[in-house]
Amino acid sequence: MKALIISDSHGWGNRLKKIIDRHRNEVDALFHCGDSELTADHAAIKGVKVVKGNCDFGEDFPHDVTEQVKGVTFYITHGHLYNVKMTHVPLSYRAEEKQAQITCFGHSHVATAFQENGVIYINPGSIRLPREHKDGTYCICEYGDSDIKIxxxxxxxDIVPELTRKFTKE
Structure with missing residues (x-):
């Protein structure tokens, strides 16, 4: 199973569409973790599960999504409602409630992936306004039989090797 995960594109519809179209046919799911600043009918996010971020106004998107993709449970949220810039603990409680195997979030614009208590947490960073890394980023999660590669x-x-991670299933 493969999923493209992107976040915090902040109005960059054309650039977002270019990235999504680049990978659309090689992944099983497309997730945007909020702050797209687009409307639900925008061409860039056609076929993408999008959640609402703190810079998304109106009622176009839900605050979170739980999605099964080929037997893998994803929990997608922006993160601002869980204070992810300070700690991931409230988000981890929600991930546990949702029985998520993979939890995806944005908001901080800091690309990271880590594993805790059997859950993989992924923040793809921001394609427009990255923090702690000079290039804007997004990622692809590959959930295999014995490991998970982000x-x-x-x-x-281009692959960003210093951010790429591989986890063994717990």
């Missing part, structure tokens, strides 16, 4: 990419589609 490959981070810059806007041009």
């Amino acid at each position: 490959t981070f990419y810059n806007y041009n589609g």
